[in-house]
Amino acid sequence: MNHVVKAYECNWKGELSLSHVVGIMMLASRKQERGLAHPDLIYQKGLSWIVIQNQLTVNRLPKLEEEIIVETEPIGYNKFFTFRRYTILSQEEEVLVDALTTFSMINIKERKLISLDEEVLSEYPIENKKDNRRNPRVPKIDLDNASVQTYRVRLNDIDYNHHVNNAKYFDWVMDSLGMDFIKTHSLKSVLVKYDKEILPEATVKSFYEIRETGNGVQTLHQLESDDQKCCHLSLEWEVK
Amino acid sequence: MNHVVKAYECNWKGELSLSHVVGIMMLASRKQERGLAHPDLIYQKGLSWIVIQNQLTVNRLPKLEEEIIVETEPIGYNKFFTFRRYTILSQEEEVLVDALTTFSMINIKERKLISLDEEVLSEYPIENKKDNRRNPRVPKIDLDNASVQTYRVRLNDIDYNHHVNNAKYFDWVMDSLGMDFIKTHSLKSVLVKYDKEILPEATVKSFYEIRETGNGVQTLHQLESDDQKCCHLSLEWEVK
Numbered sequence: 001m002n003h004v005v006k007a008y009e010c011n012w013k014g015e016l017s018l019s020h021v022v023g024i025m026m027l028a029s030r031k032q033e034r035g036l037a038h039p040d041l042i043y044q045k046g047l048s049w050i051v052i053q054n055q056l057t058v059n060r061l062p063k064l065e066e067e068i069i070v071e072t073e074p075i076g077y078n079k080f081f082t083f084r085r086y087t088i089l090s091q092e093e094e095v096l097v098d099a100l101t102t103f104s105m106i107n108i109k110e111r112k113l114i115s116l117d118e119e120v121l122s123e124y125p126i127e128n129k130k131d132n133r134r135n136p137r138v139p140k141i142d143l144d145n146a147s148v149q150t151y152r153v154r155l156n157d158i159d160y161n162h163h164v165n166n167a168k169y170f171d172w173v174m175d176s177l178g179m180d181f182i183k184t185h186s187l188k189s190v191l192v193k194y195d196k197e198i199l200p201e202a203t204v205k206s207f208y209e210i211r212e213t214g215n216g217v218q219t220l221h222q223l224e225s226d227d228q229k230c231c232h233l234s235l236e237w238e239v240k
Numbered sequence: 241m242n243h244v245v246k247a248y249e250c251n252w253k254g255e256l257s258l259s260h261v262v263g264i265m266m267l268a269s270r271k272q273e274r275g276l277a278h279p280d281l282i283y284q285k286g287l288s289w290i291v292i293q294n295q296l297t298v299n300r301l302p303k304l305e306e307e308i309i310v311e312t313e314p315i316g317y318n319k320f321f322t323f324r325r326y327t328i329l330s331q332e333e334e335v336l337v338d339a340l341t342t343f344s345m346i347n348i349k350e351r352k353l354i355s356l357d358e359e360v361l362s363e364y365p366i367e368n369k370k371d372n373r374r375n376p377r378v379p380k381i382d383l384d385n386a387s388v389q390t391y392r393v394r395l396n397d398i399d400y401n402h403h404v405n406n407a408k409y410f411d412w413v414m415d416s417l418g419m420d421f422i423k424t425h426s427l428k429s430v431l432v433k434y435d436k437e438i439l440p441e442a443t444v445k446s447f448y449e450i451r452e453t454g455n456g457v458q459t460l461h462q463l464e465s466d467d468q469k470c471c472h473l474s475l476e477w478e479v480k
Binding site for chain 1: 246247248250251252253254257259260263266267270304391394395396398399400402405407411412414415418419422440441
């Protein structure tokens with residue numbers, strides 16, 4: 001899939017924002033899914049894919065008006081998870097962003113995780129790709145030493161599934177860190193684990209901790225709604 | 241310009257959000273401007289276009305994954321203003337949204353309105369289109385009877401010009417009205433007057449008043465930052 005980076009997809013530095021990096025990745029796999037023999041089978045069965053975990057490596061964020069190429073392929077599965085790779089390339093085929101996303105399946109009505117439905121799975125071109133990798137653990141934030149910023153969910157944070165689109169979490173994370181931090185640091189990688197959805201009209205606490213490491217800075221984040229953990233993340237940064 | 245409506249451009253009802261309607265209109269005119277003989281002349285002179293007022297008529301908001309056609313043309317100018325028409329059409333050439341936008345020019349350094357620069361203006365294909373129309377007045381909100389919702393500007397509200405992108409104002413307006421209101425009303429028209437830019441880290445008060453009218457509902461809005469009026473709007477709605 002080719003895509004031209006639009007003004008409203010960029011942060012104030014004129015780079016594709018992280019929430020849109022993830023949004024565009026999802027577009028690419030949806031587009032691919034629509035080419036399946038029975039793309040709606042999963043919904044007809046009352047099921048849905050959800051993102052459980054995401055690992056991104058950032059070489060450079062795409063720029064305003066840059067034409068990018070977004071590639072994706074399912075790379076494996078086991079009883080509970082499927083793994084999908086996404087690559088965002090420049091026109092010169094330089095890898096800008098590389099991601100490995102873990103999906104699970106839920107029963108939409110009960111909003112509960114289930115083991116993968118074999119019939120749905122068989123629609124995808126990933127036969128014989130049993131994959132027993134373990135999802136990496138997201139480093140734990142030290143809540144006692146963390147700062148916190150509170151967000152009221154806005155109506156435009158809500159998507160067609162009537163919950164906060166989890167790409168929006170990155171907007172809160174970046175906002176928590178603040179303009180000065182974002183100005184002076186370049187994002188190198190992201191590891192995010194989604195624990196629980198966030199519903200309309202919720203108030204979200206965004207905890208964050210900034211740690212100096214040997215070769216840069218690591219920021220750890222936890223989002224909570226109603227005192228329940230919804231998501232935790234770690235980001236690696238290079239000092240500019 | 242053709243455009244396919246993407247998931248992250250939609251509200252939770254699966255319609256193109258008003259902030260993205262306006263964002264896509266701006267893309268269409270930027271695209272046209274890049275075709276001018278000297279598209280950067282205005283910036284080389286330290287000047288910039290800004291939107292002063294916008295009038296939108298909504299027949300139907302574009303839907304998720306709908307392919308739309310966005311047309312725009314400058315239609316006239318006078319000493320201080322240029323007027324530009326935008327039309328968003330369906331593939332069947334049904335007019336979905338029609339807009340008339342008033343632009344002025346500012347000196348970027350002083351951030352002050354100036355009379356239109358003749359040299360810049362002569363780049364545009366609008367010779368001999370003197371237009372003495374007056375901008376319609378936006379009906380005044382009754383602040384004594386208004387409700388208010390407070391917003392802290394988030395980092396992702398800020399654009400490349402280092403102020404809140406004024407398309408984002410619509411997200412605050414919709415959020416103020418709330419999910420129940422948006423569920424039960426269809427947007428018919430918007431009239432918005434921009435008074436003053438909103439800067440990073442500001443706190444914004446969004447005042448709103450809901451008035452029943454003979455054939456529907458009118459909502460009036462005023463955004464204030466540091467007790468200064470930044471924008472005021474009126475929206476017309478049909479009860480569903």
